[in-house]
Amino acid sequence: MMTHKSRIMKEQSLDPENWHQMRKLGHQVIDDVIDLLCNIGHVPVWNEVPQEVKNTLSTDLPQFPTTANDVYVEFLRTILPYPKGNIHPRFFAWVQGGGTPLGAFADLLASAMNPNVTIGEHSAMYVDQQVVKWCKQLMGFPETSSGLLVSGGSMANITALTVARNHKAGYDVRTNGLYGSPAALVLYCSVETHSCVLKAAEILGLGKNSVRLIGVDKQYRIKIKDLEKQIQTDLKTGFSPFCVVATVGTVNTGAIDPLKSIRDICRTYQLWFHIDGAYGAPAKLTGSHKQRLRYIEDADSVAFDLHKWFQAPYEAGCVLIKDQEVHRAAFSFTPKYLMNEMEGLAGGLDPITNYGFELSRGFKALKVWMSFKEHGIKKITRQIVQNLRQAKHLGLLITRNPELELMAPISLSIVCYRFIRQGISQSEANALNRELLIKLQVSGIASPSSTILGGAYCIRVCILNHRTKTSDIELLVAQSIKIGYSISEAIK
Numbered sequence: 001m002m003t004h005k006s007r008i009m010k011e012q013s014l015d016p017e018n019w020h021q022m023r024k025l026g027h028q029v030i031d032d033v034i035d036l037l038c039n040i041g042h043v044p045v046w047n048e049v050p051q052e053v054k055n056t057l058s059t060d061l062p063q064f065p066t067t068a069n070d071v072y073v074e075f076l077r078t079i080l081p082y083p084k085g086n087i088h089p090r091f092f093a094w095v096q097g098g099g100t101p102l103g104a105f106a107d108l109l110a111s112a113m114n115p116n117v118t119i120g121e122h123s124a125m126y127v128d129q130q131v132v133k134w135c136k137q138l139m140g141f142p143e144t145s146s147g148l149l150v151s152g153g154s155m156a157n158i159t160a161l162t163v164a165r166n167h168k169a170g171y172d173v174r175t176n177g178l179y180g181s182p183a184a185l186v187l188y189c190s191v192e193t194h195s196c197v198l199k200a201a202e203i204l205g206l207g208k209n210s211v212r213l214i215g216v217d218k219q220y221r222i223k224i225k226d227l228e229k230q231i232q233t234d235l236k237t238g239f240s241p242f243c244v245v246a247t248v249g250t251v252n253t254g255a256i257d258p259l260k261s262i263r264d265i266c267r268t269y270q271l272w273f274h275i276d277g278a279y280g281a282p283a284k285l286t287g288s289h290k291q292r293l294r295y296i297e298d299a300d301s302v303a304f305d306l307h308k309w310f311q312a313p314y315e316a317g318c319v320l321i322k323d324q325e326v327h328r329a330a331f332s333f334t335p336k337y338l339m340n341e342m343e344g345l346a347g348g349l350d351p352i353t354n355y356g357f358e359l360s361r362g363f364k365a366l367k368v369w370m371s372f373k374e375h376g377i378k379k380i381t382r383q384i385v386q387n388l389r390q391a392k393h394l395g396l397l398i399t400r401n402p403e404l405e406l407m408a409p410i411s412l413s414i415v416c417y418r419f420i421r422q423g424i425s426q427s428e429a430n431a432l433n434r435e436l437l438i439k440l441q442v443s444g445i446a447s448p449s450s451t452i453l454g455g456a457y458c459i460r461v462c463i464l465n466h467r468t469k470t471s472d473i474e475l476l477v478a479q480s481i482k483i484g485y486s487i488s489e490a491i492k
């Protein structure tokens, strides 16, 4: 029975009371987005978030309404002016994509439709399936393979490693957990492998000690002889090798592990061949890397990101598994409230939750679908080629300038360098280059990041942005030399 009080209470919803005003605000938002993106090259890459702004961003939970307009004005004042910077042409840190305008619109449309893309008979399921199919074509995986769109490379890797572990363990891991294991499962990768693989090993119950970190050669690629020796040692000493993770594009230097040799080792010892291609797998589409990366097609699974070189806005990554049944066997689960029907709303495709851990999934496929259609894969490939060329050009400028030193071979689009001066020690050089990097960032000129290679502090440039021009690269070099000199003058 309804109480008297609830009956007289006015019913509400969270939709606007004034749709006209909301429409106006929406138009303003789109105008501001276009202004932001078409002027992006003319503003500093980065500015520090002022303390006053940090304070306003740590206030208590709001109790009462504010108008949508006022909330938006606050966003314009406190959030928009202090970006990470990865949409800017001179953002070179980590491995980050730049996004696209239509990609941003797609996210708006996806949020407006707001489907949970897991189960059911509705268009988003088919868009998701379509994008996964395109991903298979990109990587040269057969149509019979399976795939899943996830938040990014980390989720893609842990999803593949879950399948690998369950399939290779030789007993029912889903029922017995790792307690059922007759021998400790171990996996192999190089010391340059992304930390998400180690995290995945921890979460999968294998533990960090089950990850055999193999050394690398001068080009930062896994040493094949050491890999094979370690596998043989483990077999002799009662361990159970199950998987090798090869990296296509390490985060430090962009190195590509020798895929063919790793594939052959996996065949010999019957190990799962997984590729972390979060950064570099898209280079498979380019003429210069097609040959070397065709062995991706031989992998049991591959992880790659759509929000990096494919320029989808965050977040979007993909994992492909060669054997669909093996993939499904690792995740399928049908509780009574998630039954698939032959027709109606609960009909349609195999529920996506049978292929991964997540039950709630946004419509991330839409931004990829729209972007691939808008540009076509040929143009997207040319974009990757352009970045590869820019990295080569940067390498050339560095080797031509006696003030700069190239610190690692360039395999993809990561370039590591430092400013050098005769007669200073390693630790002085490290301090100088650290200061140089900070000055580049704080001045808003460019945002590289850093790494340490062989004890030397390096400025690390990852060129992954479709907005980067050769002139941006040249500006970076000129400014590195200028700032480098001014710092080294001051310490004289």
Ligand SMILES: *Cc1c(COP(=O)(O)O)cnc(C)c1O
Pocket (backbone or CB within 6 Å): 095, 151, 152, 153, 154, 155, 194, 196, 247, 248, 249, 250, 251, 276, 277, 278, 279, 305, 317
């Ligand atoms: C970026 C990256 C990851 C992690 O991917 P996320 O999308 O950040 O989760 C893993 N491996 C490599 C080589 C990467 O470049």
